[in-house]
Amino acid sequence: MIVFRSVSIPRLVVLLMIWLALQPLVANAQSEVGRQISAAEGGELAITNKAGDIVRLTIPPGALPAPQEIRLVSNDTPVANPLSDRGFAGVSIYPQALVLQKPALLDIQPAEPLASGSMLFRVAAPELVIPMGDSRSSEIAQDPEEKAIELDTKSSALSGDSGSYENEVFRGGTYITGVPSNQEAQEQSKRLIEIPPLSYPDWQGAKEQIRGILEWAERDMLAGDGAEADVLIERARDIAGKVIREFLEVPEPTNPCDESYYQLLFQLAELGMLGLTHDMPKADEEFQNRIQTVINHCTLRFELEIDYRRRVDDWVVQEEVRAIGVIPLSFRMDLADTDSPIRGHGEVSLTSNGRVGDCSQTAVGSGDVDVTGRFDFDKHGLPIMRLTLRHDITATYTLSCPEGTGSKSGLRMFRDADQTIEFEFAGDAVNKSFGWFDLTWTLQLIDATR
Secondary structure (H helix, E strand, O other), X not given: OOOOOOOOHHHHHHHHHHHHHHOOOOOOOOOEEEEEEXXXXXXXXXXXXXXXXXXXXXXXXXXXXXXEEEEEEXXXXXXXXXXXXXXXXXXXXXXXXXXXXXXXXXXXXXXXXXXXXXXXXXXXXXXXXXXXXXXXXXXXXXXXXXHHHHHXXXXXXXOOOOOOEEEEEEEOEEEEEEOOOHHHHHHHHHHXXXXXOOOHHHHHHHHHHHHHHHHHHHHHHHOOOHHHHHHHHHHHHHHHHXXXXXXXXXXXXXXXXXXXXXXHHHHHHHHHHOOOOOOOHHHHHHHHHHHHHXXXXXXXXXEEEEXXXXXXXXXXXXXXXXXXXXXXXXXXXXXXXXXXXXXXXXEEEEEEEEEEOOXXXXXXXXXXXXXXXXXXXXXXXXXXXXXXXXXXXXXXXXXXXXXXXXXXXXXXXXXXXXEEEEEEOOOOEEEEEOOOEEEEEEEEEEEEEO
């Protein structure tokens, strides 16, 4: 028999308030988000889980072969996996069988600091997790030249703070974080190298497998186990060699400017930059020849995205300035001419707000950006672009004080300021901190046509 006890309305209100107070307070928490993503334009999905972790998936143009429904689902509890020390409960990308032609960016902003030594994994099976390579913190590098040096040492180990972390992913599935013990790391690396080498048509899976093996090899090297690291690296070379040989057996297409072809060419050429093809000189030479064909016969269109942020905070002035813009670049080059000019022109918009003493200030403006540069090779013999930006930005400045408001037009915010940056040919992002301001450049290869 069910017995209902009499409870007064005020007591119900108190109980309800206590229950609500015990619930996690997260603004706009969602367990799932999904929408149709355009193949031509790409798209972005973002979700905030109950713990307050923000997860964002950015799918670039050309990553999907056709428009497709993509879902991002947060996991309240970790899915079955072999790690005992688990952190971020994870997120799942659907369809689970999704395979992208270009890598998407999975950006994780944890609400609380992650444990030291945390790594990001894709759960391949309940007994197997694959560490994700090419993990980048939002912390800004001190020198863009460090980018080339760090190509061999990128790690999916997260640094134990609450910053943002971007990780390249090619597949749907479930992604988690955890801190593997030494025994778990040994078991997982052994399971990963026991997987039969994937073939060229599944180059995405092969690249994921290679990066995962290199993550475990780096862990072994840091632990002083060079012999085990050598075994793992040799296995990664075997897989890379198999995929590259199979790719090179396929004749060059009659149209080398087809996006699916040249994007794949650049993705596989990256394995050479990781040092996995140093004992395959013929393959390296063939890759350079194929890249040369693309450059010599295709008109390349890039977009250079600029995001400039400056913050000043002292006892008199507090100011935040932001300038953003996209500069189109379009050119053809001949590898035999390393002085071939690269040119582009565009406009950036500027906003600023802050305080000067007792006065508030705002500024709105815009200006031109001219880009010049040349074509070159990096230390691996792969093509890069060296660009110089010159910008001249003016703005209308308004100062509001207790005694009145005044404005001045045509104030020159930046004048004849040059910045020199370097990009891999396939497109990349470079961040640089100058102490009192940050400047982010992102170069995206849009297409290539004959």
